[in-house]
Amino acid sequence: xxxxxxxxxxxxxxxxxxxxxxxxxxxxxxxxxxxxxxxxxxxxxxxxxxxxxxxxxxxxxxxxxxxxxxxxxxxxxxxxxxxxxxxxxxxxxxxxxxxxxxxxxxxxxxxxxxxxxxxxxxxxxxxxxxxxxxxxxxxxxxxxxxxxxxxxxxxxxxxxxxxxxxxxxxxxxxxxxxxxxxxxxxxxxxxxxxxxxxxxxxxxxxxxxxxxxxxxxxxxxxxxxxxxxxxxxxxxxxxxxxxxxxxxxxxxxxxxxxxxxxxxxxxxxxxxxxxxxxxxxxxxxxxxxxxxxxxxxxxxxxxxxxxxxxxxxxxxxxxx
Numbered sequence: 001x002x003x004x005x006x007x008x009x010x011x012x013x014x015x016x017x018x019x020x021x022x023x024x025x026x027x028x029x030x031x032x033x034x035x036x037x038x039x040x041x042x043x044x045x046x047x048x049x050x051x052x053x054x055x056x057x058x059x060x061x062x063x064x065x066x067x068x069x070x071x072x073x074x075x076x077x078x079x080x081x082x083x084x085x086x087x088x089x090x091x092x093x094x095x096x097x098x099x100x101x102x103x104x105x106x107x108x109x110x111x112x113x114x115x116x117x118x119x120x121x122x123x124x125x126x127x128x129x130x131x132x133x134x135x136x137x138x139x140x141x142x143x144x145x146x147x148x149x150x151x152x153x154x155x156x157x158x159x160x161x162x163x164x165x166x167x168x169x170x171x172x173x174x175x176x177x178x179x180x181x182x183x184x185x186x187x188x189x190x191x192x193x194x195x196x197x198x199x200x201x202x203x204x205x206x207x208x209x210x211x212x213x214x215x216x217x218x219x220x221x222x223x224x225x226x227x228x229x230x231x232x233x234x235x236x237x238x239x240x241x242x243x244x245x246x247x248x249x250x251x252x253x254x255x256x257x258x259x260x261x262x263x264x265x266x267x268x269x270x271x272x273x274x275x276x277x278x279x280x281x282x283x284x285x286x287x288x289x290x291x292x293x294x295x296x297x298x299x300x301x302x303x304x305x306x307x308x309x310x311x312x313x314x315x316x317x318x319x320x
Contacts, residue, residue, distance in 0.1 A: 004052045007045065011038070018042075020053050063132040067106040070095040075315070076169050077103040078143045079133055081150035081157065084243040085236040086112040090147055093301050094174075097308035107132070111239040118242035122250040125243075126156040130164065140167035143315065148295055151176020152247045155280075159255060170258040172311060175268070175295040178276035182247045258283040260314045262307055264293035285314055 011018065016029040016038070025046055027034070034042075042049065055071045066079070067088045078098075082088045088106025095104035107129045111118030119125045133142065144161070146154025151173035158171045259281035263269045266288050272295070278284055287310040289298060297303050 004045070004048055007041070008049070008052065011042075014038075018049060018053060020050065023050075025050050025053075063135045065108050065110075065129060065132040066136055067108050069106050070098065070100070070102065070104045073099075073101040073103045075102050076141050076143050077105060077138050078145050078172075079105050079107055079129070079138075079157075080145040081107050081129065081147070081154040082109075083148035083150050084240045084247070086239040086243070087236065090299055091145075093304035094299050094308055094311075097305040098312065102312075105136075109239060109243070111242065112235060114235050118239045120242055120246055122153055122156050122246045123160075125153050125246065126160050129153070129157050130160045130166075133161065134164070134166070141169040142167070143169045143172060145172040145174060146176055147174045147299065148176060149182060149243055149247045152179050152250055152252070153243075155252055155255065155259075155277075156250065158257065159253065162257065168257055170260055170315070171255065172260045172262055172314070173274075173277065174262050174307065175264050175272075175274075175298050176261075176277075177272035177274055177295075179247050179250050179252065180276065181273045182244055184248070252277075252280045255281045257281075258285070260285045260287065260311075262287045262310050262314070264289050264295055264298045265291045267291060268294060287311075287314060 008018065014029070014033045016027065016033055019026050025042075027042065051072060055068075069080075069088070069091055080088070080091050082090050086109045088108050091104060091106055095102075098104060109118065109125055110116035110128065119128060142161070144154045144158040146152070146157075154171055154173065154176075158168050161168050259277060261269075261274060261277055261284065263274055263286065269275050269286075269288070275286075289303070289306055289310070293303055293306075298307050
């Protein structure tokens with residue numbers, strides 16, 4: 001809970017209510033509840049409380065796909081499409097690292113909550129998110145972000161928003177392979193390479209008598225088997241399958257705006273064909289992490305602050 005939320009909760013615990021009357025902050029309290037100290041605290045935090053109550057009003061009418069990860073701030077809001085499993089909380093560490101002045105909203109696809117079937121095309125997913133963003137009515141312009149396979153959906157979403165007259169500041173793709181990377185042929189070769197790499201590690205461990213390696217493999221296999229029985233994991237698996245099938249069929253058109261590639265490393269970008277996005281943008285910028293960064297760890301601690309800084313460098317440079 002934020003400090004502001006905790007303060008409002010403390011006031012409500014004393015039956016002190018705050019609300020907005022247009023641009024003015026109003027307050028009601030039982031006799032004696034609003035002590036001079038509390039009155040001074042409310043007065044000194046007036047602007048902070050007004051911003052908190054405005055955000056609460058917006059959240060009360062949020063469309064179902066929009067998940068507030070860090071709703072406060074004055075900078076252009078970021079609407080972020082998650083990876084192929086639909087988990088918007090992949091952006092949690094990044095949104096925290098971006099700070100209190102950068103609003104970040106996750107876009108949760110149908111199917112994750114089990115109420116609807118997953119959508120089967122990139123265009124349909126993008127249209128769904130575009131409708132949700134328009135219903136939310138953010139102040140223009142917006143930044144559209146995507147992670148991994150979600151980058152393809154973010155790219156199409158920005159296209160549709162622009163075509164509908166919305167103001168899109170830019171598209172930021174975090175570790176997003178080009179769609180051809182997800183083709184069945186490319187994925188088959190990737191699985192072969194991974195298995196060969198795994199076999200080499202097994203043989204090396206066997207030669208060293210490293211039994212801990214095999215115990216860890218056994219624990220990992222048991223953990224995956226347990227996860228497979230989780231109903232939430234089943235819903236996400238259905239979303240994963242639908243999203244990957246949709247991305248495989250998608251052919252990106254040329255994007256007339258600014259595209260920012262924020263990539264784990266240069267070697268990762270080559271291996272995952274991420275630089276193929278260059279052919280689809282009128283304006284393109286590229287930002288790279290270091291060689292120990294991957295698509296799996298770039299948005300997690302302790303790496304998220306670096307990629308938040310790369311994102312800020314890109315957006316702040318463009319607004320100067």
